[in-house]
Amino acid sequence: MSNSITGKRKRPGDILLYGVIGLFTAAVFAMTVYFVVYIFSKGLRGLSLAFLTTAPNPIIGTLGILPSIINTAYIILLTLVFAVPIGVGGAVYINEYAKSRKLIRVIEFTTETLSGIPSIIFGVFGNVFFCVFLNLKVSLLSGALTLTIMVLPTIIRTAQEALKAVPVSYREGAAGLGASKWTMIRTILLPNASGGIITAVVLSVGRIVGESAALLLVAGGSAMYLPRGSFFQQIQSSGSTLAVELYRYAYSRGENEVGFAIAALLLIIVIGLNLAVKLIGKRINRGAK
Amino acid sequence: MTKITTENLHLHYGENHALRGINMLIRPNKITALIGPSGCGKSTYLKTLNRMNDTVPGVAITGSVLLDGEDIYGSTVDVTKLRKKVGMVFQSPNPFPMSIYDNVAYGLKIHGIKKRLLMDEIVERSLRGAAIWDEVKDRLKTPALALSGGQQQRLCIARTLAVSPEVILMDEPTSALDPISTMKIEELMSELAKQYTVVIVTHNMQQAARISDYTAFFLLGEMIEYDETQQIFASPKDPRTENYITGRFG
Ligand SMILES: Nc1ncnc2c1ncn2[C@@H]1O[C@H](COP(=O)(O)OP(=O)(O)OP(=O)(O)O)[C@@H](O)[C@H]1O
Ligand SMILES: [Mg+2]
Numbered sequence: 001m002s003n004s005i006t007g008k009r010k011r012p013g014d015i016l017l018y019g020v021i022g023l024f025t026a027a028v029f030a031m032t033v034y035f036v037v038y039i040f041s042k043g044l045r046g047l048s049l050a051f052l053t054t055a056p057n058p059i060i061g062t063l064g065i066l067p068s069i070i071n072t073a074y075i076i077l078l079t080l081v082f083a084v085p086i087g088v089g090g091a092v093y094i095n096e097y098a099k100s101r102k103l104i105r106v107i108e109f110t111t112e113t114l115s116g117i118p119s120i121i122f123g124v125f126g127n128v129f130f131c132v133f134l135n136l137k138v139s140l141l142s143g144a145l146t147l148t149i150m151v152l153p154t155i156i157r158t159a160q161e162a163l164k165a166v167p168v169s170y171r172e173g174a175a176g177l178g179a180s181k182w183t184m185i186r187t188i189l190l191p192n193a194s195g196g197i198i199t200a201v202v203l204s205v206g207r208i209v210g211e212s213a214a215l216l217l218v219a220g221g222s223a224m225y226l227p228r229g230s231f232f233q234q235i236q237s238s239g240s241t242l243a244v245e246l247y248r249y250a251y252s253r254g255e256n257e258v259g260f261a262i263a264a265l266l267l268i269i270v271i272g273l274n275l276a277v278k279l280i281g282k283r284i285n286r287g288a289k
Numbered sequence: 290m291t292k293i294t295t296e297n298l299h300l301h302y303g304e305n306h307a308l309r310g311i312n313m314l315i316r317p318n319k320i321t322a323l324i325g326p327s328g329c330g331k332s333t334y335l336k337t338l339n340r341m342n343d344t345v346p347g348v349a350i351t352g353s354v355l356l357d358g359e360d361i362y363g364s365t366v367d368v369t370k371l372r373k374k375v376g377m378v379f380q381s382p383n384p385f386p387m388s389i390y391d392n393v394a395y396g397l398k399i400h401g402i403k404k405r406l407l408m409d410e411i412v413e414r415s416l417r418g419a420a421i422w423d424e425v426k427d428r429l430k431t432p433a434l435a436l437s438g439g440q441q442q443r444l445c446i447a448r449t450l451a452v453s454p455e456v457i458l459m460d461e462p463t464s465a466l467d468p469i470s471t472m473k474i475e476e477l478m479s480e481l482a483k484q485y486t487v488v489i490v491t492h493n494m495q496q497a498a499r500i501s502d503y504t505a506f507f508l509l510g511e512m513i514e515y516d517e518t519q520q521i522f523a524s525p526k527d528p529r530t531e532n533y534i535t536g537r538f539g
Contacts, residue, residue: 169383173445175341176377177396177452178369187399188385 036267043264046257052265055226063258065265068223071140071239075219076208078144078235079151080201086148087155088197092185094156095163107156115153122150123214131218138238140227143219147211151204158203162196163189199277206273209266212243221248242266292317292456292486293338298352300333302345307333309510310352315456315503320478320487322497322518325507326533331490334507335458338488339375340368356456373400376454380461382441384433384448389416389425392433392444396452411451419447420477439470446477457481459489463496475500494534498522506530 054064090107098104126146127138136142166189174184190197220238223245227234240248242262250259293315300308307330315321323331336342337354340361354361361371373396384392393412402408412429416422421443425436433444442462449457459478463471478500481487491497497504498518505515506527514521514530525531 167383169379169381170385172341172377172379173383173385173448174395174399176339176372176379177399177448178372179399180369183399187395192386 039263039267043260046261067226068240068242068245072241074140075144079147079208082148083151087152088159090156091159111153111156119214122146123217126218138220140219140235143215146218147208155200158200159197162193166192198280202273202277209269210243212247215244294355296353301349303347307510311512317486319502320482321503322501323490323505324497329507330510331507332460335460335490339372373452375456376449378445378459378462381465382445384441384444388430389433390429393447393451415447415451418450419443439466456486461490
């Protein structure tokens with residue numbers, strides 16, 4: 001036996017394993033590409049300017065998805081307005097202020113459980129609680145409140161992780177300079193956790209955009225008209241988001257052209273969101289160097 | 290003349306009796322070194338001087354610490370003001386992930402100094418005070434984390450100087466640094482002692498002997514001996530001090 005360190009050998013088992021892994025990776029990649037190309041090839045040509053910027057007009061027989069785009073924007077906006085302050089505030093409270101270990105564990109258990117519940121159950125609950133009990137009717141507002149409960153666990157957990165990841169030495173440094181706890185949270189913790197928090201927000205937007213079943217029950221299943229009246233009247237009226245529209249077109253009407261067009265639009269939004277998350281991650285990493 | 294007086298100071302971390310009746314007078318504008326084997330309570334003692342131990346769960350502190358005659362553990366004390374007066378430099382450099390300028394300006398901002406000109410002036414003065422101005426003056430807007438370890442530590446000293454403290458506590462400030470950076474910080478400390486009261490924890494006997502005016506030897510939570518540094522190193526009174534200094538244990 002030579003004592004040299006050269007003579008690297010590949011074992012047959014390794015080669016087989018690498019081969020199998022490579023094959024699966026290629027298959028998953030190919031399927032994704034096929035899927036995206038398929039949706040785009042069928043849907044993109046339907047995305048005309050008129051389709052995107054008008055409401056459906058049954059009299060002259062034109063279709064348009066502007067109402068559902070606006071509904072989607074409203075629901076995203078409202079949900080974030082509710083969920084981000086509560087979620088980030090909750091995470092700060094749990095991490096920085098809550099004294100009782102027991103309370104923390106109860107909250108963590110609850111958030112974890114909530115994040116595993118199928119969305120339709122949130123829909124049923126939201127319908128009973130927001131629409132009926134609080135008398136908010138089937139409306140964009142009820143939809144946003146229901147989605148708030150749905151995305152809150154993700155935001156709390158992610159914000160918590162991001163807060164925990166801020167090094168103790170930064171906290172000590174701030175405290176050593178005389179920063180009060182709240183000052184330290186405001187000037188050191190939150191800015192340093194912002195990358196994680198923004199990622200959570202973007203992922204939540206993805207979830208909101210993609211939700212259909214629950215919203216059908218609490219926000220409404222039709223987007224024939226543009227919202228009317230004041231802002232508050234608008235959010236108290238019912239309306240379907242893009243995903244709900246897609247569900248409706250694809251399922252009940254069989255108008256597949258339209259369905260594919262909406263699908264392509266949703267896909268563009270989701271891909272855009274994921275790119276945004278990537279970019280944010282990159283910028284944050286660069287900032288830390 | 291004393292800057293800080295500790296009287297019969299006891300500290301418990303839960304069951305662990307970490308400080309056992311420390312009585313000590315720290316003189317103004319001098320460097321006081323705390324030496325002793327690992328775990329003897331040096332860092333713990335240092336932290337009681339600006340109440341950085343307060344938030345440790347299960348900590349119990351009795352006795353008193355007087356700063357200019359005022360009990361810093363008194364019920365009316367504003368910890369924020371205390372820490373502005375008694376600054377701290379940590380064992381490993383811990384600049385914030387911001388620009389060099391913002392690191393130094395941080396303390397000013399949180400204490401309500403907002404005027405740009407005044408801030409610029411204090412930032413420059415503090416960086417000069419920490420002997421790092423020449424190295425960073427052309428890149429004040431670049432990230433502090435890109436500096437070398439030694440530069441980061443001097444930046445942290447500058448950050449502390451910016452809030453105009455009267456006392457600077459340093460917990461092994463050079464233990465993570467190379468010899469040249471260490472030398473720079475030692476020179477800096479002698480310079481600082483003209484204006485500030487400096488208390489430093491060190492494991493390096495030569496360092497204590499070189500730079501400090503007074504030395505306190507700690508062992509198992511007690512302060513065994515405290516005297517002028519020359520006295521401690523030339524003729525310690527307690528055999529345990531002598532054993533430690535000469536390297537026979539610890
Ligand atoms: N945050 C803490 N919680 C509980 N016990 C602690 C804490 N910090 C220190 N101790 C304990 O208090 C005692 C003194 O620790 P301290 O850190 O003051 O020692 P030290 O003299 O600074 O040691 P070293 O030279 O290794 O830094 C040790 O027994 C240590 O385990
Ligand atoms: Mg220590």
